Amino acid sequence: MLAVVVLIAKALVGGAMVVAFSLVGEVIEPRRLGGITSGAPSVALPGLLVTLLASGAAAAVDLSLGMIAGAAALVVWCLVGIDAVKRFGALKGSVAAMSVWFVVAISLWALLLR
Amino acid sequence: MTAHPGGEPDEEPATVDLAKVRKISLRDYVVRFCFGAVVSLIAGVIGLVAGDRLSGLFLAFPAILPATLTLLEKREGTAQALSDIRGATLGAAGMIAFAITAAILLRRAPVIALPAALIAWILASLGLHVLMRRTARLLVERQYLPEVPTSDAFPAMECVRDGGWTISVADASTGGSLTALMQGFPGATGMVRGALVMPAGDAMCRELGVPQPHIEGVAPQWSALARTLACAARGHFGSDLGVGLIAEPRCAARGAGHSWIAVSLPDGSVVERQYSRDHGPGRNRERDVRMALQLIVEACNRTGRR
Numbered sequence: 001m002l003a004v005v006v007l008i009a010k011a012l013v014g015g016a017m018v019v020a021f022s023l024v025g026e027v028i029e030p031r032r033l034g035g036i037t038s039g040a041p042s043v044a045l046p047g048l049l050v051t052l053l054a055s056g057a058a059a060a061v062d063l064s065l066g067m068i069a070g071a072a073a074l075v076v077w078c079l080v081g082i083d084a085v086k087r088f089g090a091l092k093g094s095v096a097a098m099s100v101w102f103v104v105a106i107s108l109w110a111l112l113l114r
Numbered sequence: 115m116t117a118h119p120g121g122e123p124d125e126e127p128a129t130v131d132l133a134k135v136r137k138i139s140l141r142d143y144v145v146r147f148c149f150g151a152v153v154s155l156i157a158g159v160i161g162l163v164a165g166d167r168l169s170g171l172f173l174a175f176p177a178i179l180p181a182t183l184t185l186l187e188k189r190e191g192t193a194q195a196l197s198d199i200r201g202a203t204l205g206a207a208g209m210i211a212f213a214i215t216a217a218i219l220l221r222r223a224p225v226i227a228l229p230a231a232l233i234a235w236i237l238a239s240l241g242l243h244v245l246m247r248r249t250a251r252l253l254v255e256r257q258y259l260p261e262v263p264t265s266d267a268f269p270a271m272e273c274v275r276d277g278g279w280t281i282s283v284a285d286a287s288t289g290g291s292l293t294a295l296m297q298g299f300p301g302a303t304g305m306v307r308g309a310l311v312m313p314a315g316d317a318m319c320r321e322l323g324v325p326q327p328h329i330e331g332v333a334p335q336w337s338a339l340a341r342t343l344a345c346a347a348r349g350h351f352g353s354d355l356g357v358g359l360i361a362e363p364r365c366a367a368r369g370a371g372h373s374w375i376a377v378s379l380p381d382g383s384v385v386e387r388q389y390s391r392d393h394g395p396g397r398n399r400e401r402d403v404r405m406a407l408q409l410i411v412e413a414c415n416r417t418g419r420r
Contacts, residue, residue, distance in 0.1 A: 036243065068217065
C-alpha cells in the first residue's frame with residue numbers, strides 16, 4: 001500500500017514540477033537560455049525527494065547514480081536530436097533520437113552500475 | 115529632428131516576459147503535467163521491479179522534451195524548437211552535476227543535498243551557457259539567425275497595423291533579414307512601403323541622395339548615420355515610419371559588434387538605440403533584428419495612432 005502511495009506522490013509532484021520548470025522556461029528570453037529548463041531535473045527532483053522521505057538515503061543515492069548515466073545519455077540525445085529535429089521536425093526527430101538515449105543509458109548502466 | 119540616443123550602449127538583455135504565460139493554453143499545461151506524471155510513474159515502477167539504479171536512468175529520460183518541442187514548433191516554428199533543444203543540451207549537462215552532487219551529499223547531509231544539487235544544476239547550466247557563447251565568439255561562429263522566428267516580428271507589425279502606419283527600412287546591418295521577417299506578417303504588403311538593403315551606410319546615403327555624415331570611427335557620427343538613414347528611408351518611400359540600421363565594420367581599434375538602430379517617426383523625431391557587444395557575426399545580426407523590432411514597438415507606442 002505504501003509503495004502505491006509513493007508512486008502516486010511521485011507522479012503528482014513530478015507532473016507539477018514539469019509544469020513549473022516549463023513555465024520558467026517559457027517566460028525567459030532568448031529561447032536558448034529559456035531552453036535550459038527543458039533539461040531541468042523536473043522529474044528527478046521530486047523523484048529523489050519522495051524516495052529520500054519514503055525509502056531513505058541509500059535508495060536515493062542509488063537513484064542518483066543511475067541518474068548520472070541517464071543524464072549523460074540525455075546530453076547525447078540532445079546533440080543527436082538537434083540534427084534529427086532539423087531533418088524530420090520536432091516530434092519525429094525527437095522520438096527517433098530516443099533509441100540513442102536507450103543505447104547510451106543502458107550501456108552505461110550495464111558497464112558501470114549493474 | 116529630436117534624437118533619443120541611449121547614452122551608454124545597450125546590450126541585448128536576458129529578459130523575463132510574464133505575459134507569455136497567458137499565451138500558453140490550458141491544454142499545453144495538461145499535456146506537460148501528464149507527461150511528467152507518467153515518466154515519474156514509470157521510473158517508480160522500474161525502481162520497484164528492477165532496482166533503484168536502473169530506475170535512476172529514467173529520472174533523466176527525454177519523455178517531456180518531445181512534447182515541449184512539438185508544442186513549441188507548432189506555436190513558434192522549428193527555429194525556436196531547435197533553440198530550445200540547444201538550451202536543453204546545457205540543462206542536461208547540468209543535470210549530470212545535479213546527480214553527482216546529490217549522490218555525494220544525500221548520505222552525508224540529506225537535508226541540504228537536494229537544494230545543493232539544484233544549485234549545482236543552475237550553476238553548471240548557466241556556466242556552460244556563458245562558456246559556449248564566449249567560445250562561439252572566440253571561434254567567430256558562422257551563424258545566420260537561428261533564433262528569430264517570423265512570429266517575433268508580429269508584435270512590431272501589429273503595432274504598425276493598429277496605428278494605421280506604413281513603414282520602410284534602410285538596412286546596412288542585417289542583410290535584409292529584418293524586412294524578410296516583417297514580410298511574414300499577414301497583410302505586410304500594404305504596410306511595408308519598401309526597403310533598401312546595402313552593405314554600407316555611406317553607399318546607402320548616396321543611393322538615397324542624402325548627405326552622408328562624417329563617420330570616421332567616431333561613435334556619435336555612426337549614430338547620426340543611423341538617424342539619417344531612418345529619415346531618408348521614410349522620405350524616399352513615402353512611409354510614416356522609417357527604420358535605419360547600420361553596423362560598423364570590424365576595426366582594430368573598436369572590434370566588432372557595434373550597431374546603431376533608429377526609427378524615424380511621422381513628427382520628425384527619432385528614437386535610437388546603440389549596441390556594442392560582439393556576439394559573433396550571426397548573433398550580432400540576430401540581435402540587431404530583434405532590437406529593431408523592439409524599437410519599432412517602442413516608437414509606435416510613443417507615437418500613438420495616426
